[in-house]
Amino acid sequence: MPKTNERTGTRRKGMKRRVLYLSLPDQADRICSGCETCQMMCSLKNTGAFNPKKSRVKVLPLSVGITIPITCQQCEDPWCQRACPEKAIVKHKTQNIVVVDAKKCTGCMACVGACPFGIMVYDPEKKKAMKCDLCGGEPACVQYCPSKVLILADNRGSAEIRRRRFAALLANEDASARHNIAGAEQIKILPATLTQLAVSAAKQLAEGRV
Amino acid sequence: MAKKKGSYAGKILRVDLSSGKIEKQDLDLDFAHKYIGGRGFGSRFLYDEVQPEVAPFDPANRLILTPGALFGTAVPAASRTTATSKSPTTGMFGDGHSSGHWGALLKSAGYDMLIIQGAAEKPVYLWIDNDKVEIRDAAKFWGKTTMETDQALKEKLEDWDIGTISIGPAGEKKVRLAGIFSDGIMGAFARTGLGAVMGSKNLKAVATRGTRDIGIVDVPAFKKAYQDYLKVISVDPYVPPATKYGTCRFMYHRVKFGIHGAKNWRLGDFDWKPLDPEVFRSDYQIKASACPMCPVRCRREYRIPTGKYAGTVTKLEWETIARCMTCGVNDPEAVIYFSHLCNQYGMDVEGIGDTIAFAMECYEKGLLTDKETDGIKLHFGNPEVLMEVTRKIAFREGLGDLLAEGSLRAAKAIGKGAEKFAMQVKGSEMSAGDPRGMPVRAVSYATSTRGSDHLRSNPYVEELITPEEALQFFGSAEAADIFQGLKGKGRLLAWSENFVTIGDLLGLCKFAYYRSAAFSYLRQKGLDLATRFYNVCNGTDLTEEEMFQAGERAFNIEKAFNAREGAGREKDIIPERFFKEGLAGGGPSGGAVVDREKFDLILDEYYESRGWNEKTGLPKKQTLKKLGLQDIAEDLAKRNRLG
Numbered sequence: 052m053p054k055t056n057e058r059t060g061t062r063r064k065g066m067k068r069r070v071l072y073l074s075l076p077d078q079a080d081r082i083c084s085g086c087e088t089c090q091m092m093c094s095l096k097n098t099g100a101f102n103p104k105k106s107r108v109k110v111l112p113l114s115v116g117i118t119i120p121i122t123c124q125q126c127e128d129p130w131c132q133r134a135c136p137e138k139a140i141v142k143h144k145t146q147n148i149v150v151v152d153a154k155k156c157t158g159c160m161a162c163v164g165a166c167p168f169g170i171m172v173y174d175p176e177k178k179k180a181m182k183c184d185l186c187g188g189e190p191a192c193v194q195y196c197p198s199k200v201l202i203l204a205d206n207r208g209s210a211e212i213r214r215r216r217f218a219a220l221l222a223n224e225d226a227s228a229r230h231n232i233a234g235a236e237q238i239k240i241l242p243a244t245l246t247q248l249a250v251s252a253a254k255q256l257a258e259g260r261v
Numbered sequence: 262m263a264k265k266k267g268s269y270a271g272k273i274l275r276v277d278l279s280s281g282k283i284e285k286q287d288l289d290l291d292f293a294h295k296y297i298g299g300r301g302f303g304s305r306f307l308y309d310e311v312q313p314e315v316a317p318f319d320p321a322n323r324l325i326l327t328p329g330a331l332f333g334t335a336v337p338a339a340s341r342t343t344a345t346s347k348s349p350t351t352g353m354f355g356d357g358h359s360s361g362h363w364g365a366l367l368k369s370a371g372y373d374m375l376i377i378q379g380a381a382e383k384p385v386y387l388w389i390d391n392d393k394v395e396i397r398d399a400a401k402f403w404g405k406t407t408m409e410t411d412q413a414l415k416e417k418l419e420d421w422d423i424g425t426i427s428i429g430p431a432g433e434k435k436v437r438l439a440g441i442f443s444d445g446i447m448g449a450f451a452r453t454g455l456g457a458v459m460g461s462k463n464l465k466a467v468a469t470r471g472t473r474d475i476g477i478v479d480v481p482a483f484k485k486a487y488q489d490y491l492k493v494i495s496v497d498p499y500v501p502p503a504t505k506y507g508t509c510r511f512m513y514h515r516v517k518f519g520i521h522g523a524k525n526w527r528l529g530d531f532d533w534k535p536l537d538p539e540v541f542r543s544d545y546q547i548k549a550s551a552c553p554m555c556p557v558r559c560r561r562e563y564r565i566p567t568g569k570y571a572g573t574v575t576k577l578e579w580e581t582i583a584r585c586m587t588c589g590v591n592d593p594e595a596v597i598y599f600s601h602l603c604n605q606y607g608m609d610v611e612g613i614g615d616t617i618a619f620a621m622e623c624y625e626k627g628l629l630t631d632k633e634t635d636g637i638k639l640h641f642g643n644p645e646v647l648m649e650v651t652r653k654i655a656f657r658e659g660l661g662d663l664l665a666e667g668s669l670r671a672a673k674a675i676g677k678g679a680e681k682f683a684m685q686v687k688g689s690e691m692s693a694g695d696p697r698g699m700p701v702r703a704v705s706y707a708t709s710t711r712g713s714d715h716l717r718s719n720p721y722v723e724e725l726i727t728p729e730e731a732l733q734f735f736g737s738a739e740a741a742d743i744f745q746g747l748k749g750k751g752r753l754l755a756w757s758e759n760f761v762t763i764g765d766l767l768g769l770c771k772f773a774y775y776r777s778a779a780f781s782y783l784r785q786k787g788l789d790l791a792t793r794f795y796n797v798c799n800g801t802d803l804t805e806e807e808m809f810q811a812g813e814r815a816f817n818i819e820k821a822f823n824a825r826e827g828a829g830r831e832k833d834i835i836p837e838r839f840f841k842e843g844l845a846g847g848g849p850s851g852g853a854v855v856d857r858e859k860f861d862l863i864l865d866e867y868y869e870s871r872g873w874n875e876k877t878g879l880p881k882k883q884t885l886k887k888l889g890l891q892d893i894a895e896d897l898a899k900r901n902r903l904g
Contacts, residue, residue: 080504084558086551091335100266100474101334102369104422115446115574116547116562175472195335195487197556198549 067147068205069125070108070183070190073212083200085110085118089192096191097181107172107183108192108201120201122192123170123183125149131182134165143184150184153177266476267799268334269293274372274394276387278462279320279379283394288373294801295889297811298330300765302374303345303356304818308893310378313826317349317454318435318461320380326426326467327374328364329768333475336483336794337490338773340365340553342443343765348453349437349461350612350667351688351712354822357450358716358765360552360560361443363424369471381463384433388418389469399465404430406605411445414468427466429607431655432456436665438612438654438690442604446576448552451609453689453711454667478800486793491556493785499778500557504549507561508579508772509538515583515694519848522695523586524641525618526684526838529695530846535591536582545597547574557773563597570594575601580692584614588621589641599647606655612667615690617650619668620660622682628675635659684836686713687828697839698850699723699743701750704863707833708754710819718754719761719775726753726780744849747859751866762812763791814888820873820880821893824902830878833864874904 074082090106098105110120125148132140132149139155140162142148151162158178163171172181183190185203193201204212275284296305303325315321324346331339342364348355367375370391377387386399401417402410410427424444431439439456440449450456477483494500502510512533515521523531545565551558565573577600585596603610623629624639631638635653637646637660653661663671668683668690684691689712696703702720709717723746728738735756737749761775769775769791777783792808795801803811823832839855846852868875872884881904885894897903 080549080558082548084549084551084555084560086555086558087553088335088337088556091554094474095335095477095480098474099480100476102472102474104369104472105474115576116550116564118550197551197558 067125067127068185068203069209070122070185070193071202071204071209071212072120072122072200073202073204073216074200081198081200083110083118083120084198085112086197088195088197089120089201092191092195096186105172105174105181107170107181109170109172120192121168121170122201124168125183125185130165130167131162131171131180134161136161139180140182146185146188148185149182151180151182153179156180265478265800266474267478267801268331268368268475269298269799270333270368270371270373270473270475272372273374273376274389275376275378276394276396277379278377278381278385278396278464281396283396285372293330293373294799294803295811296815297766297795297808298373299327299332299341299343299768300345300356300358300762301811301815302327303343304354304815304822306374306376307345307347307354308818308822308825310376311347315347317347317352317355317458320462321378322347322458322461324377324455324458324462324464325374326364326367326377328368330766331794331798332768333365333368334477334794334798335487335554336767336769336798337487338552338555338557338770339768339794340555341765341768341770342367342450343768344441344450344455346453346455346458348455348689348711349435349457350452350454353687353712353826353828354710354819355453355455356711357440357452357455359426359441359443359448359450360770361424361426361448362553363426363443363467363469364768365475365553366424366469366471368475369473370469371471371473375467377459377462377464380461384463384465386414386427386466386468387464389467389471391470391472402427402465403433406430407442407607408445408605410466411442414466418468418470420470423468423470425466425468426450427607428456428459428464429605429655431606431608431665432460433465434655434657434665435460436608436654436657437667437670438609438616438665439607440609442607446604449604449607449609452611452692452714454609454612456607477798479797482797483794486790486797489793490786490790493782493790494556494773497778497782499776499782503557503559503772503776506538506542507546507549507559509541509561509582511579512536512538512582517848518694518698519846519850520695520698520844521586521846522583522691522844524589525587525615525622525682526691526695526836527842527844528846529697529844529848529851531586532591533586536586536593536596540593541577545593552770555770555773557770559772565594565597568594570598570601573598573601575604581610581614583693584610584618585647587614587618588647589618590644590647591642592644595644595647599644599651602648602651602655606651608651608655611692612690613651613654615684616654616664616668616671617647619672619679619683620650620664621646623672623675623679626682628677628679628682629660633660633663681837684838686835687711687832689713691836692716695839695844695850696835697844697855698853700747700855700859700863701743701754703835703839703855703860704751704867705754705757707835707860707864708758708867710816710823713835716761716771718758719771720754720757721776722753722757722760722780722783723750725778725783730780747862748866750863751868752870754863754867755870758816759809759812760787762815763787763808766811766815767791767795810888814890817871817880817885817888817890818893821885821890821897824879824897824904825900827902828878830864830868830876833878835860877904879904 440451693715740749
């Protein structure tokens with residue numbers, strides 16, 4: 052069985068890949084720091100200038116001290132593609148993903164409204180939609196992330212990462228429940244919320260509501 | 262082909278709150294390359310526009326906000342904005358520096374500088390939406406805390422990507438220790454009372470939406486420089502503890518030298534164990550977070566899970582811990598809550614901590630009695646008292662009204678010799694560690710142009726320099742000796758001041774560029790790479806020497822501003838206590854005082870190295886001329902303030 056590449060989370064060539072956010076509770080400092088380097092490097096690579104508004108990855112400040120990067124999930128049957136009335140969202144030349152054909156795009160924003168992850172980006176100047184195209188295979192966001200929490204993973208790799216992450220969350224909860232260690236409550240509260248989120252998201256996915 | 266756009270936005274925005282006039286003017290690129298940005302722009306405009314006749318709370322005083330020249334690009338740790346004004350604390354040059362998103366958004370909206378003048382009749386806020394600039398009614402926001410204002414503005418304007426700067430209740434009440442807060446509590450222009458200036462103009466907040474590009478000229482060279490920066494920080498032993506503990510790690514530095522300055526700068530030793538960085542990390546830290554673009558990640562937010570202050574979430578830096586120790590408090594939860602209060606009310610933790618410690622010592626010595634303190638027993642080490650007095654200062658209630666004026670003004674009002682307990686330089690409260698035992702540090706607090714400040718000079722250079730390097734750069738191996746060294750110290754100080762000013766011009770963080778474990782890394786980051794980043798972003802070919810001179814130029818303008826206000830050598834002095842009372846406790850600095858003779862010798866060498874008059878402390882004509890500041894030299898000559 053081929054081994055998963057530790058850095059990229061990739062197992063086999065040709066599989067669908069996406070940029071994923073990975074933070075493990077057992078590595079305290081390996082977490083999104085909210086520095087937004089990914090946003091700037093994305094806009095630099097794709098537009099030649101710095102503008103977080105034109106970045107295909109978004110770092111969301113949820114509350115004081117909590118920031119989560121949202122990335123395009125490169126869906127198998129993309130909602131953005133389905134919603135586009137101009138058929139401007141087309142298959143990528145080499146990769147197994149879809150990209151925006153700027154010539155056909157009319158800027159109607161149907162895809163922006165349709166994306167379940169809210170990560171279709173709209174260029175206010177050119178009035179065109181933009182989406183993550185993995186920078187042709189080497190995403191700038193992954194390359195420059197100082198905390199190394201953005202990774203490029205394929206389907207199987209990402210499932211494995213999710214599994215590891217989920218297990219780590221549960222283990223952490225378990226540990227803090229069993230030992231009344233200092234700060235246990237704090238450890239418990241954050242992952243518990245995340246766990247609930249993960250469970251409800253999984254349910255919704257299963258029921259086809261997302 | 263048109264020349265590619267660099268990192269400047271290209272316009273200066275001027276808002277007159279009295280008349281409601283909004284003016285946009287082009288930024289002259291020659292001016293920009295000479296003064297670079299940030300502190301350079303701020304000091305030059307303040308010198309030209311605010312004369313000695315203008316009082317800090319006068320509507321004619323300016324509040325100048327200038328993002329660093331590289332802020333808005335992806336240059337690592339370029340995230341600082343400078344706010345400049347005549348300070349209500351010192352009555353001289355005042356500025357503050359903050360991280361946050363607001364500065365980058367101001368540039369994105371098209372402006373390199375925002376100048377606010379005049380004063381509104383009613384509370385207002387400023388809404389900058391790219392080209393559209395409006396002065397709007399802020400009655401609904403008046404009285405809200407900094408975080409509430411940020412949230413309310415974002416809800417009102419229905420955009421969560423905008424940036425804001427705002428003042429809390431303390432700024433509204435013109436508390437001289439109030440600061441301006443960026444994006445809620447993300448950063449603060451805390452020192453020198455700038456929040457009170459904003460309050461005096463009846464300006465509650467500035468909200469900014471910017472959607473334009475910030476340019477860059479040479480992308481491949483930028484990437485190369487970026488990789489080189491990462492290479493330096495990957496080998497620098499300074500970085501891993503910074504990433505691990507944030508600024509709390511400075512506790513170990515304090516412990517190493519025994520310079521806590523606890524209980525109003527009397528004790529070098531203090532029971533610091535409850536405030537161990539490890540405690541903050543394991544029990545309270547939410548995560549290792551970072552300011553925009555920073556790969557070092559030493560920013561920290563903390564959360565109190567249980568107990569009396571349960572649920573408190575706030576940002577906290579080392580100085581808050583240090584200031585709590587000045588008040589004798591060593592309970593980590595109280596430290597976090599104190600930080601929370603200061604952040605929400607919009608106040609400078611350093612000023613507040615030192616002012617309360619001053620009041621506590623006055624109470625101890627009987628200069629303040631229960632009658633004046635509204636019955637509060639102002640004992641050292643009582644967290645309840647610290648919180649209560651902090652709240653009273655923010656709302657100027659009773660005792661708080663007296664202390665809201667800052668320690669020096671409060672001491673003058675109390676009289677009875679209280680002034681010797683006010684630990685301040687030029688009217689601004691002390692910061693950082695105790696200077697006793699470390700002569701150059703003592704001088705550096707005195708020479709700072711905005712009142713006591715360790716970040717103005719970064720005297721820590723002496724700790725990492727080798728005798729060989731000291732001989733090469735400062736003409737004497739003695740400069741590397743922290744405790745005994747004398748020769749070369751003044752030159753080291755002048756060099757260090759110019760050196761760190763570069764960071765304020767470009768908007769680079771001092772922790773990411775101007776602290777290091779070795780002198781060679783420091784020079785490489787702070788001078789070589791900083792200049793390279795500026796050049797690749799703007800297509801210029803500034804040499805390191807020219808960049809260094811730009812730093813020197815900004816520092817000299819500030820000095821000239823203070824000289825014009827009437828400050829000479831007599832103002833470059835530290836509190837009497839440091840000369841007379843030994844630092845209680847063990848450690849390398851235990852029992853030490855600052856030797857007055859040594860202090861003066863270093864100061865002499867410093868003035869000489871700067872090209873200022875040693876007797877009067879005023880800048881000389883040829884020095885200003887050499888820096889291309891002839892007009893300032895002429896202005897000072899007219900007023901008879903040249904050295």
